Amino acid sequence: GKSGYDHFMIKEIHEQPRALRQCLRERVDEMAGTVDLDDLGDLSPTGVHFVACGTSYHAALYGAQLFREAGIPAQAFLASEYATSVPPIGDALVVGVTQSGETADTLSALRAAQKRGARTLVVTNVVGSTAARECDHAFYIRAGPEIGVAASKTFSSQLAALNLLTLGMTRSDEAREVINALRELPGDLQRILDESRAEEVAETYTGAGAYFFIGRGLQFPVALEGALKMKEITYKHAEGFAAGELKHGPLALVTSETPVFAVIIGDDEKARKTVGNVKEVEARDAPVVAITDGQTDVHRYADHVLEIPETHERAAAVLANAHLQLLSYHVAAKLGRNIDKPRNLAKSVTVE
Numbered sequence: 001g002k003s004g005y006d007h008f009m010i011k012e013i014h015e016q017p018r019a020l021r022q023c024l025r026e027r028v029d030e031m032a033g034t035v036d037l038d039d040l041g042d043l044s045p046t047g048v049h050f051v052a053c054g055t056s057y058h059a060a061l062y063g064a065q066l067f068r069e070a071g072i073p074a075q076a077f078l079a080s081e082y083a084t085s086v087p088p089i090g091d092a093l094v095v096g097v098t099q100s101g102e103t104a105d106t107l108s109a110l111r112a113a114q115k116r117g118a119r120t121l122v123v124t125n126v127v128g129s130t131a132a133r134e135c136d137h138a139f140y141i142r143a144g145p146e147i148g149v150a151a152s153k154t155f156s157s158q159l160a161a162l163n164l165l166t167l168g169m170t171r172s173d174e175a176r177e178v179i180n181a182l183r184e185l186p187g188d189l190q191r192i193l194d195e196s197r198a199e200e201v202a203e204t205y206t207g208a209g210a211y212f213f214i215g216r217g218l219q220f221p222v223a224l225e226g227a228l229k230m231k232e233i234t235y236k237h238a239e240g241f242a243a244g245e246l247k248h249g250p251l252a253l254v255t256s257e258t259p260v261f262a263v264i265i266g267d268d269e270k271a272r273k274t275v276g277n278v279k280e281v282e283a284r285d286a287p288v289v290a291i292t293d294g295q296t297d298v299h300r301y302a303d304h305v306l307e308i309p310e311t312h313e314r315a316a317a318v319l320a321n322a323h324l325q326l327l328s329y330h331v332a333a334k335l336g337r338n339i340d341k342p343r344n345l346a347k348s349v350t351v352e
């Protein structure tokens with residue numbers, strides 16, 4: 001049941017701290033600063049192709065970035081496109097990211113890769129799913145069953161799992177720092193769920209004409225995911241952009257009727273450039289909501305701030321996403337949408 005919540009989605013949003021603990025449990029050796037990948041063996045890939053759809057594709061974009069940061073060529077592909085035109089695989093490991101393990105497009109992409117002799121691994125939530133049975137290796141995110149059509153806790157757990165995979169398969173000077181941030185993540189997330197002002201922001205912008213989301217680097221997939229969730233459950237127009245792309249076209253859409261949600265973490269060059277993009281939209285009278293740890297001066301240009309604590313940018317992505325989940329949820333609730341079963345959508349998409 002919904003354990004007293006109005007919808008499965010909000011229940012599952014609140015289950016995230018627990019889901020994350022489950023994902024990390026017995027896999028992380030905090031003393032040694034290492035990650036044990038269960039029985040995956042020694043995969044040490046020289047390259048990685050991720051294939052996935054929808055929310056899982058956003059997790060894949062994040063995962064590919066983590067591997068690249070560790071010096072391993074990695075790219076995320078939309079599964080439907082990968083199967084249509086399979087890129088040269090060489091000896092890359094092909095990683096499917098699929099909550100259900102049953103998504104037809106993702107299964108096709110994995111099968112196409114296998115046909116070309118590629119080794120495959122699936123990151124999935126469902127033990128015994130088709131993808132888990134067909135791939136050479138399976139890594140379980142252990143999020144527990146997700147009933148709402150909108151992916152929520154499984155996305156957070158995918159991000160955590162992809163951190164574990166990268167740490168387990170590569171050498172990184174940052175390993176200990178990332179492990180510490182992952183350890184803090186369930187508690188930090190709990191505080192966001194308890195204290196987020198996303199409902200207030202949702203109330204302010206329920207009547208907006210469109211919602212735009214921007215982010216750079218690891219926060220770019222978070223922007224895409226924020227927009228997908230908004231479309232899916234509110235039926236309102238929403239788009240996620242790489243912050244730097246705004247001025248290459250989408251800026252023409254920005255008006256006082258289109259709130260822009262900017263995810264800005266840390267105070268490095270990426271963050272400062274995104275603050276620059278925020279100034280551009282503010283100059284066009286767009287309301288700005290900053291999802292930030294407050295290390296830049298973005299609050300000077302923002303109408304609202306959804307705060308997250310200072311942590312590693314990898315963990316910050318999960319925290320920023322939680323605010324955006326709550327935002328979409330509350331907009332959808334105010335509009336009276338069928339949140340757990342949005343029109344035209346199915347939990348697992350078994351046709352191509």
Ligand code: M6R
Binds near residue numbers: 149
């Ligand atoms: O089960 P999968 O992770 O393979 O599903 C992929 C997409 O269909 C799924 O993430 C979809 O985009 C969600 N409903 C988004 O909330």
